Amino acid sequence: MAPSDDDKEDVLLAGRYGDLEDLREFVSKFGSQPLAAIRDENENCILHMVCGNGHLDALEYLLPLVPSSLLAAQNSSKSTPLHWAALNKHLSVVQKLVEYPDGPGIDLIDIKNTAGHTPLGEAELAEWDEGAAWLVKMMNLESEDPEKEARGSEDKADEDLGIPQDIEVEIEDAEGQVAKMTISGTSGGSKSS
Template sequence: MITPTDDDKEEVLLAGRYGDLDDVRGFVSKFGSGPLADIRDENDNCILHMVCGNGHLDVLEYLLPLVPSSLLAAQNSAKSTPLHWAALNKHLPVVQKLVEHPNGPGIDLIDIKNAAGHSPLGEAELAEWEEGATWLVKMMNLDAEGGEKEVGGAEDAVGPEDVEVQIEDADGQIAKMSISGGAAKAS
C-alpha cells in the first residue's frame, strides 16, 4: 500500500465530516484502513470526531469494523471524544452505536471528561437534549451506596419509574433527573 499524503489525509477527514461514504471507501481502497487511526486535524480530531459530530451513521457503521476500538475514546485537543461531539450535536443513533459497539469501551465512554470537565452526558444536558441525556443515564453504570453494585433477583429489580439521579457539573451545580415510565424529567 502507498502512504497517504497530507492532502489525502485532509480529504478523508472532510469526507467524514460531510458524510461522503464513497470517498471514505475510496481512501480505504487506496491506502487500507490502517492510516485512519493516526490521521488528525490541527485540533487533534480524528475521523470519528468528524463522522460522529455530524451524525453520519452510515459512515460510522462502515468505519467501526476497520478502526481500532481505542479510536472511540480518542480525545482531541479539548479532550473531547467522538461521543462528546455526538451528544453535543444531538445524534442519538450515533451515540447509541458508539456506546453499544461490541468491541469498544462501552459505557466507560460516558465517564470521560473533556478539558471543560464535561462528560458526554454533561454535553447533552448543556445542549438541553433530554432524549440523549435520558438514554445516557439509563446506560450508565450506577452504583449502589457504599460503592457496591446492587445485584438481586426479580424481586429486587427497580423499575425506571423508581430512579432519581443527581449529577454535578464542573461548576458544582446539581441537576436532578427522575426517570419515570421510560422518560426523564429534569428538576
C-alpha cells in the same frame, strides 16, 4: 504507499461531510490502518468528524475498520467522538458508539473533557433531553463504595425476603455539581442532598 497530507485532509473532510464513497476510496487505496492515526490541527480523528456531524452510515462503515480505542480518542480539548455527537444531538450516533460490541461501551459516558463535561453534560448544556435521558438510562449507576458493596449481600438477602431497600443515586449535572438522592424502599418517598 502512505497517504499524503492532502490525502489525510481529504479523508477527514469526507468524514465531516459523510462522503461514504470517498471514505471507501481512501481505504481501497491506503488500507484502513492509516485511519487511526490521522488527526487535524485540533487532534480530531475521523470518528470526531463523522460523529459530530451525525453520519451514521459512515460510522457503521468505519467502526469495523478502526481500532476500538478510537471510540475513546480525545482531541486537544479532551472531547471524544461521543462528546461531539451529544453536543450536536445525534441520537443514533450516540447509541451506536455506546452500544458498539467491540468498543468501550458505557465507560465512554464517564470521560470528561477539559471543561470537565462528560458527554451527558454536553447533552444537558445543549438542552437535549432525549439524548441526556438515554445516556442516564445507559450509565453504570452501580456503587463504587466498598462499604456499600460489603453490605450488598445483606441487602440482597433482604430483597429476597421482600424487605424494601433504600437506593442512593448520584447524578452529575452539566456544571459538574453532584446531587445525591435517596429513594426510600419504605413508604417514605425520596430525599435529596
